[in-house]
Amino acid sequence: MSPLQAQTTGENEGEGGASIEAPPAEQFAVTEGGVDMRTGRYAFSGTDLAAGDMSLTRQVTNAVPGFEDAFGQLSHNWSIVLWTKSIDIDAGNYDSGPDLRVSVSYGGRATTFEKQASDIAFTHVSKDGYAILTESSGIYTFQNEAATIVFQTDGSCAAWGCMLASRVTLSDGTHYALEYETSSGQQARLRSVSGSRGFALLLEYGATGGGWDQVAKACIVNTALAVKPSNNVCPTGAMTSSYSYTSLGSMVMLASATNPANETSQFFYSGTATDYTMGFRRPGEAQDWLTNTVNVRTNEIGRPDHIVTGQDFVDGRAFDYTYSYGPQVEGQIPPIAGGYYIDNEDRRVDVEYGWWEKPHPPSPTPITCCELQWQLTPGPVLIRDALGRETTMNYCDPNVLANPPGAGSNCLVTALQTYEMPEENSVKLERDWTTGLVYRTTQIAKPGSNLPNLVVYTPQGCTAATIKHCSKPGEVKDARGYQTDYTYSDAHGGVLTAIQPAVGGVRPQINYQYQQLTPALAGSVTPAPIWVLWREFSCMTSAMGTSGNCGAGAGDKVVKEYSYTPGNLFLLGTTVTANGETLRTCFEYDQWGRKISETLPAANLTSCS
Incomplete structure (x- = not known):
């Protein structure tokens, strides 16, 4: 049975007592109009503030049960929420039970873990890369290649099993402390994000038309120059944005966003709380550049979802969306998963997901309930x-396909295994089944092209110690057989060596060195040190030995060195030394980390300061 047949069967039969195994959406499938076909939501993203490594970006909701978004129907990049749900894994009951499902939601997506009541460790069930979740005394810690996130409990949201991120630490050691404000009977609201590189984001509330949870004003301050206000109120001179709201029935909706240049984006609504249109208008313009037609539908986790059914763009483009839903199962709301859209010239694009009956081992009794x-x-x-060209993807475990079970389908859904493009060129992904990570990627040329395959190898055996570089390639072999090899640091995930394909019998090599620097912040704040790139070593004509020396001697070595500003660790300059000559490039920045000057080596500076 194909997955599309399985989907049709489920929709028609309406099996009582069956279950849907569909963790919250973990990947986007975005159309040219910006709509996510996995959820039906408009994958909105708009950055209002950006300074150094700190930013505030409004974006699509995380759709967490019991959690109110900070910009009406929109969330932001610092809304990082963990939520739990009681389930019964063995019985296939994803509404209640003795076991636990935990989802970490950010950026409009979620990565999900499950644990049976008798187990100690969580199992990562999402197919979005290697990640670890641990819990100790009610505190959850999530870790993936990019960051480690610690979660704390939250006021009213805790009744829904919610927890909010209290600290985010990136792989290079940069950390962000998230501070919340609570009030009796209210959800905790984020008041500040303090970064160790010297920028802090402050959030104020009480906006016109908004409630307790809606942001009225936001700003970024440079804490390398001034101490962050303890009351989290934006000081004079801060980089600032502001917001207003309106209502649509009982829903609070974002009405305007004004950026630091005092330019205002506006949003207009017409209709009801269940069916409405939303217009997007850029600063200084007299008409909407986009109008979305939206239907509000309760989704499979009990959260109202704003589903886009149509779009009209100012340039004349228009799209109508039709969605597919999961099998009809008694007591469960089927989730959206794919469908199709048609533009104003009657061109159709299909995005289809697969629903597979889960395989079962042989059993003398029939499968029931x-x-x-x-x-x-x-x-x-x-x-x-729109031209009828098809790209197909396969997610079935190859081991189960090779050894079909006794009942159910022969597809155990896993991460992506293979995909084939319209011209029949394809990609095969071989995975480490302990971690789910790809250890070999083979790009297979289209039939008749006589082109060799391109192969990328990634080291196997990801652990908590090596998680910062688990998915990075260890060996890349191109279609001509030329190979590049990489090694990485366990401490921060940065590349340590890159050995390139041979040229004239010599494989050029670059060695990278890093150092830890501590940003100099205002007041008595001393953050943890941060890993930064310090030096690069290479040889001009000869091979580099294991000790880092060039085969042709010290005169063949090229050294590139990086220096940084003491406060925010901006790149201050680069120095390249070779053949007894030193070339120096220097940079200057304003207080927000924007580069305002670059001095080239021709200036013959003796230092960058």
């Missing part, structure tokens, strides 16, 4: 463009 579980693929199984 709750043993029937539907699995949703994490991404589309088919994308058919």
